[in-house]
Amino acid sequence: xxxxxxxxxxxxxxxxxxxxLLNVLFIPGSEHPPPxxxxxxxxxxxxxxxxxxxxxxxxxxxxxxxxxxxxxxxxEVLRYRQHRGAAAAGGRRALRPRERRLMDLAPPRSSAEQPxxxxxxxxxxxxxxxxxxxxSGELSLEPPxxxxxxxxxxxxxxxxxxxxxxxxxKAVLNRSLAVALKAVDFGGHDVAHCVRQFSAxxxxxxxxxxxxxKEMILLQRLRHANVLQLYGYCxxxxxDIPDTLTTITELGSPLEMIQLLQTSWEDRFRICLSLVxxxxxxxxxxxxxxxxxxxxxxxxxxxxxxxxxxDLDDASIxxxxxxxxxxxxxxxxxxxxxxxxxxEGRCQNMNEKRNLYxxxxxxxxxxxxxxxxxxxxxxxxxxxxxxxxxxxxxxETAAQLERVLNLxxxxxxxxxxxxxxxxxxxxxxxxFIPDENYRCWxxxxxxxxxLSVFDVNEAIEICDSYSQCKAFVLTNQTTWTGRQLVxxxxxxxxxxxxxxxxxxxxxxx
Numbered sequence: 001x002x003x004x005x006x007x008x009x010x011x012x013x014x015x016x017x018x019x020x021l022l023n024v025l026f027i028p029g030s031e032h033p034p035p036x037x038x039x040x041x042x043x044x045x046x047x048x049x050x051x052x053x054x055x056x057x058x059x060x061x062x063x064x065x066x067x068x069x070x071x072x073x074x075x076e077v078l079r080y081r082q083h084r085g086a087a088a089a090g091g092r093r094a095l096r097p098r099e100r101r102l103m104d105l106a107p108p109r110s111s112a113e114q115p116x117x118x119x120x121x122x123x124x125x126x127x128x129x130x131x132x133x134x135x136s137g138e139l140s141l142e143p144p145x146x147x148x149x150x151x152x153x154x155x156x157x158x159x160x161x162x163x164x165x166x167x168x169x170k171a172v173l174n175r176s177l178a179v180a181l182k183a184v185d186f187g188g189h190d191v192a193h194c195v196r197q198f199s200a201x202x203x204x205x206x207x208x209x210x211x212x213x214k215e216m217i218l219l220q221r222l223r224h225a226n227v228l229q230l231y232g233y234c235x236x237x238x239x240d241i242p243d244t245l246t247t248i249t250e251l252g253s254p255l256e257m258i259q260l261l262q263t264s265w266e267d268r269f270r271i272c273l274s275l276v277x278x279x280x281x282x283x284x285x286x287x288x289x290x291x292x293x294x295x296x297x298x299x300x301x302x303x304x305x306x307x308x309x310x311d312l313d314d315a316s317i318x319x320x321x322x323x324x325x326x327x328x329x330x331x332x333x334x335x336x337x338x339x340x341x342x343x344e345g346r347c348q349n350m351n352e353k354r355n356l357y358x359x360x361x362x363x364x365x366x367x368x369x370x371x372x373x374x375x376x377x378x379x380x381x382x383x384x385x386x387x388x389x390x391x392x393x394x395x396e397t398a399a400q401l402e403r404v405l406n407l408x409x410x411x412x413x414x415x416x417x418x419x420x421x422x423x424x425x426x427x428x429x430x431x432f433i434p435d436e437n438y439r440c441w442x443x444x445x446x447x448x449x450x451l452s453v454f455d456v457n458e459a460i461e462i463c464d465s466y467s468q469c470k471a472f473v474l475t476n477q478t479t480w481t482g483r484q485l486v487x488x489x490x491x492x493x494x495x496x497x498x499x500x501x502x503x504x505x506x507x508x509x
Contacts, residue, residue, distance in 0.1 A: 066198045066207070073210040080217045080287070080317070146173070146232030146248045151181065161254070163298075164189040165211050165313065170251060179231060180310075182247045184208045202241055209245050211313040216247055218312040222285055226278035228252065228301065228310045252301025252308055261366060264442040266452055266479055267305065268367040269408075273401050274307035275300075275359050280398040283352040288317045291351035295358035305480055320347040330354060332361065337390055352394050360387040371442060375413045379404060409481045411454040421457075422464040425504040431473075432498035436489040438468050444485060452483040456504070459486045463506065474502045 154171040160180070161168055167185035172178050184191060184205055194204035219230035229250040238244040260268060282290040292299065294314035301310045322328050328339040328347035337357070340348050364387055369380045383400050386392040392400075407413045440449035449466075453459040456474070463469040471492040477485040492505040 062198050063200070066194070066200060066203055070203060070207055070210075073207055077210055077214050077217065080214055080221070146179075148234035148236055150174070150232065151234055151246065151248065154181075157181075162188055163311070165191075165208050173248075178251045180249045180251045182212065182249065183245065184212065205241050205244065212245055212247060215311070215313040218287075218290075218315055219249070221287060222282070222290070222312070224278065224281045226274050226281070226306060226308050227312075228303075228308045249310070250303060250308070252303040252310060255297045255300045255302060255307070257297055257366065261370075262442065264444060264452070265371045265373075266408075266481060266483070268370075269372070269404070270305055270480060271302070271307045272359075272363055272367050273405060275363055276394070276398045276401050278307070278309060279352070279355045279359060280394050282355060283349075283394045289319065289349070289351040291316050291354050292358070295355065295362065297362055316351070320350050321345050322347050330357070332357060334361070335388075349393060353390055356387055356392075356394055356397060357390055360384065364388075373408070373413055376404060376407065379407075405481070409483075411458075414454060414458060421460050423460075423506050424508045425460060425463075426507050428495060428503040428505060430497055430499050430501070431495050431503040432501040433471060433473055433487070433489045433492055433495055433503060435494060436471070436491040438466075438488070438490045440466065440488065445487075449488040450485055451488065452479045452481075453486050454483055459504070462486075463488055463504075469506070471503060471505045474504070476500045 150173050151171070154173055155175060156170070156172040156178075158170040159167070160170050162185045165184065165188055166182050167188065169181045169183075170178065171181050186205070188208075190208045190211075191201075191204050194207060195201055198204060216230060216233060219228060231248040231250065233245060233247045235243040235245055260271065282292075292309065292312075292314070293316055294311065299309060299311040300307050302308070320328065322341035322345060325338055325341050328341050328350060330337045330339065330350065330353065335357070337353070339350055339353060342348050364384050368384055369377060372380055379400070383397065383404075386400075387397055437448035439447070440451070444450040444452070449469075451462060453462065459472050459474065463472050466488060468490050469488045471489040473487040473489065475485045475487065479485065492503070495503060
């Protein structure tokens, strides 16, 4: 009986499933409805998915998009080349006839190297309306000091690093001059991303090269002790691309913050002073107020102890427009600021203030106050706090740092300190202690205690502050501020003659 019920139930389920299947397959109402009538005479859409656009249309759209980017980048370069700041209006010299177009600096090609008449241009160049070959615009610069002939026989080439656009190499020219060579990085982000998107290596290279051209123009227009020097440039064929660009610049050492924190306060102060002098110049440059949009320690190098900006392809002279103060909003990871909107519809000093706050957060907070002379710390703390709150502009900040420099170089910072020696010292002229070293921080010598002093009294004060110090030696070497370098020693057991040094030996405690 139970089996019969199960069989009846199974038969009912099977009949239901068969009926549903027949309805789906044969009832006319299950067909797709006809397309809606055409509107405004437009042809009806065919059933099914929309057709893919023809490959030619996709290529044309991509070429047009790349051409727009090339034209925008090219026009940006022209703006920097032709721009005259208010401070320099009427004061700049006219271009000499012998100055040549920037994109026409390679030697003339031989007849075998000339492109064939009617040779096709790249689609992006054709879409942009750019002429074929090198002549891409009147981007003239002053004649270079160094060029292609100088880099044909370079030696000691060493890869230093790369960013989104450029690769940088160290090289030695004429076996004497060490320089940095910058070129577009074919494996970098900018070129690789462009090639993936547009499949046009030549035009993608050109797009990236315009950033180097812009940097070259800025390096020549912005002449300052804390801007890297441009020595020259060269156009030559490379990677099947004609006229690839290489710039030749001054060589600097990368800015390593960890190492910088281990140096003396005097050297760290020099870095901050160099930076402030640079930002003061950028705020009043011949181009107007210049801001560094990519403001990081890696954009700077050290040359003979001075900080110099090396990467200017992301610099800008455009001041933000506004209709109200809310449009002048600056956002940083830890702080936000709203600047006033001027009656001319520009955010007041935004370029200057952006540079200054970045200097505070990347440099001042780490380098200025720590291990500074105690009498200078209140003034240094004031500088750090004022820039961190943007209470000061660059003019006031520069004036205050120059004041610190004058106090330090003149020894005035020592006048308010109590300088009563704890011990007596015997002066031994023309003498030196070769050994008996101990380590102190920060020191100019990694195996000994070598510090700078304003005078002998400051050296005595330092020796009295170290329990292990029993003598010190004045050298004839000075720092960038003119202060004398002094070795501090743990004993005076072995004194040797040296006409360039003076030794002081502690005789009482």
